[in-house]
Amino acid sequence: MAKLVKSEEEVMLADAARGFLDGAAPVAHLRGLRDAGKTHDPSLWKEMADMGWAGILVPEDAGGSDMGYAAAAVLAEEMGKTLVSSPFLSTAVIAATALRQVADDRAKDALSKIASGEITYALAIDESNKFDPQATDLKAEKVGNGFRLTGEKRFVVDGGLADRLLVLAKTDAGLTLFDIPADRAGVERTPQSMIDSRDAAKVAFDGVEANGEDVVGNVDDAMSVLKPALEAGQAVLAAEVAGVAAGAFGMTVEYLKERKQFGVQIGTFQALQHRAAHLWCETEVTASAILHAGRKLDEDPENATLAVSLAKARATATASLAVREGVQMHGGIGMTDDFDMGFYMKRARVTAEWLGDYGYHAAQVAKLRGF
Amino acid sequence: MARETEDLAQFRAELRSWMEENCPQEMRDGGNTEGNICWGGKNWKFQSEAQKTWLERCVTKGYTVPTWPVAYGGAGLNRDQEKIFHEELKRINGRLPLQSFGIWMLGPALLHFGTEEQKLHYLPPIARGEIRWCQGYSEPGAGSDLASVQTKGEDKGDHWVINGQKVWTSYADKADWIFALVRTDRDAPKHKGISFILIDMETEGVSTRPIRLISGASPFCETFFDDAVVPKEQVVGEINRGWDVAKYLLTHERTMISGGGQGLGGGRSLGAVLSEEEHGLEDPVLRSDAMRAEVDALAISLTLERYKDMAEAGQGTGNASAMLKYMGTELNKQRHELIMAAGGSDALEWDDGRAPNWLRTKANSIEGGTSEVMLGIISKRVLGLPG
Structure with missing residues (x-):
């Protein structure tokens, strides 16, 4: 299997995505949508499609770039860091994966419209x-x-x-x-x-x-197209969730260095240092499961269930810890709507449920490990 | 799975047939346990003829230390080949031919800091299982604060005179040599006055005494130095810069202890182990705890892989060992809690063997740097937290 290290291309993709998203979709963008009573920004999605993100899992003959699941996970992780609101996962990952299991003109047409950003799913x-x-x-x-x-x-x-x-x-x-x-x-x-x-x-x-x-696909046989689509969705969602954890964690560590109480930075307190260090360890361990799931889907998709469920379970647990510690370590300000931490906590909770919660995926792992 | 390159496939095929031909049947009993390890050393008594044969055959190929350069007794394998070596050994359920602190700890430190002369002198006997090493780090007054070691080395021109006491020296009573941290400059700041010195355990004035633990008899000893005379050249790295060597070696020790969380990755799943008990995983609380532990075990073992891949790709993983050590040992303690819980009253008798193992794991998050020391390292060096 390919190494559990991000390739040069993957690092470049992450950097490019970060550069774009910091400008076009920081957390303030989601806040703006919410305050305007909207859930979606079609112009942002159009820009993402123009950059090729919508077609990242679409075959080249249907106008996509077919970069694979590890690459899609790299994008999703960057989106997670600033809670980017887009139909990337539903459309570019889940629908594209389902449709590419089918070799007919209708599916190919749909795939090309996904890649161009013309339709969402x-x-x-x-x-x-x-x-x-x-x-x-x-x-x-x-x-x-x-x-x-x-x-x-x-x-x-x-x-x-x-x-x-x-x-x-x-x-x-x-x-x-x-x-x-x-x-x-x-x-x-x-x-x-x-x-x-x-x-x-x-x-x-x-x-x-x-x-x-x-x-x-075929009548009475949804799973032959849906199983790969669900696993792709779960793995890439796990990457997004890891990004959510990273975003919350980054804010928290910065705050530990800035905030002063009792005349010193609160990051000097060992009680907080050890909790922050533990949280970092959890994020590192989860990162391995995420990368592994992407590699597995790219190279051995028939046998990826364990890797995918491991990634989703770990990401869910890590993000949950990251946002709980995030609010607690920020103290009162962490509870205010003016501050972004709450957005991370809410996104972590929703993604915890989407496409199977911790218990669902831990049970999958257990089943495949002979429990 | 991606296809292996032709070179690797050929390497695998050759290794497979070599192992088939050379690994004695008795050495294919499912891998190593605490009790069947071949430690080597001058006084080593082979547990069987097969253990001796397997060691000798591996020595001729350099397979006791597969990644060490051939010149020092290794096989010069790269990381891909090393992975294949372990996969093939596992395929036949084979035991490692030799394990030792020389292989795990001193070897890597010598490869990094030793002079060419030292490498040629000390490494091959480790690879051949002829010299068994122990580690002289902790002292009664230097545990977590390791750099405050007081064992003293006086410079007498062409030799050192060493006085002091070490503690937690595993297998000191069975080892041939010890690598020790010795204070050679009492006036320098504490990290800058330590030397990394190699000492023959047969030196006059060196003695040991075993320590009994909560888990029963143990390999741990106290080691005493009473005017022990040691040749001057037996220092690794620069005099008074032994802390650099010590730290480097500790990263290897920590990675090793973290991987000691048996059953990671390819090992048997916790669920499979616990299912064999009288009431198996019927208890929903036990089941749920075991599921979480299994999820974590798999992810930690992938992290071990990822960090090895990163190291090979030249990406820094300097503080990785602290993370692996912390996560791996905490998990291992948890595993043994669950094994005890699943065993119920069956696991409470000494003869059953589970209780001593359970008790022994409590040391995992203490030895080689406590969990709290690991978290401190991470908070300062990785997160850059103040103070």
Whole structure:
């Protein structure tokens, strides 16, 4: 396997992303969107698409750069550091990965529109308050040559802004993944006002018509396209979450050096030094799991489940610790809305749930490790 | 998995057939345990003919110290080849032919700081398992504050006269030589008056006494120096600059102790171990704790890999050993807590063996620098926190 060190290209990609995002999307950008009652900035996404980010997992013959999952993770980590709000994960990672499992013209066309930034996607999968694809209950009833979708999805991340929805539905002999426009008759979207100020919606399907063209891959066999897409999403999300942890941690360490109480910098107190050092250790260990998951998806995707779940579990736990310590070590100011730490805490909580929480992924690890 | 280059594939094939032909069946019993390690040394009694054969065969190929240069008794393997060496050894469930403080600690320090003469003199006997070393660092008054060592070396022209006491010298009673931190300038600041001196344990005036631990009999000893005469040239690095050598060696020691958290990565999973108990992982609290420990173990072992890859790529990992030591040893203690909990009353008898292991792990976060010392290093050198 490729080394667990960022390659020169990956370091350059990270630097370029950081340079762009510090200017175009610092935390203040998310704050601005929230204060304006918005969850999304289409012009920012357009710029990202122009830089090739939307097509990072799109094959070259469909207009993408096909740089792979480790590279996508590098971008996501940088986005996480400043809580960049964009449909990158839903569209460029999850949808692109699902669609590239399919070798037909329709999928290729969709992929090229993803790469150009023309369309955005959301994955409609959760039906309860926890991630559990196998428990899907939304029905796609066979009607003539087509299907009729009935049921409800919730916590559809980017479901309010997306042009298209990937919908997991129960069919006669299994699960099937549908790709339908969000404005099709019978689709009703209700925006959810999320604590992290990002886009999410409840989506009701009231007898929504679909045909064979709308099926991604094969009927009753969603998992052959969805499993790679979910694992890609989980691994790249883990990288974003590691970025969230890094962002919160960086602020905290700076504060320990600046803030004075009892006449000295609070970073001189051993009680705080040791907690900060412990947190750094956790971030280092998590970084290894993140890099490893990206490499595994690039080189041995059939056997990446353990690596991916390890990354998501570790990232979730580390970010949780980073934001809790972040608020505590900042003291009163950490509790104020004027200060950015709260944004990190809220994003960490939302990402903890998205695509499987710590318990879900730890259970995956345990299962694969013979528990 | 990416395909190996042709060179590496060929190396693997040759190594595989060499191991098949040369590793005795008895040495393929699932790897090393505390009890079956071949430590070597002048007084070493081989536990079996097979252990002797395996050592001798590995010595001829340099496989006791695969990454050391051939001139010093190694096989000159690069990192990729070394990985393959360990993979192939694991494939046949083979034991390491030799382990010692000479290999883990003194060797790397000599490779870095020793003169060519010293390397040629001291390294090959380590590689061949002929000389067994122990470490003389801690003293009764110098634990976490290691640089305050008081064992004194007086300059008598062509030799040193050494007086003082070391403690926690593992296997001092079985070792042939000791590498010790000795104060050779009492007037200099504490870090600037220490020399790294090599001392033959047969020197008159050197004696040892074993220490009994909470876990029972132990390899730890006290070591006493009473007017021990040591030739002047047996100093590694510059006189009074032994702290540099000591620190360098400590990074190796810490990495080694951190990897001692058995079962990391390729090792058996904690869940598999605990599942064999009478009530297995039925208890949801135990199960949940074990799951967390397994997640952490896998990620820490990947970190060990990542840091090795970084070191090979020439990226600095100077303070990595403090992190690995802290995380690895804390995890290992946790693992043994869980093993005891899963074992229930079965694990409480001395003869069962689990309790001594559990008790012994409590030293992991003390020896080689405490967890608190590691966190202090990180907060100052990595995070740049004040004070």
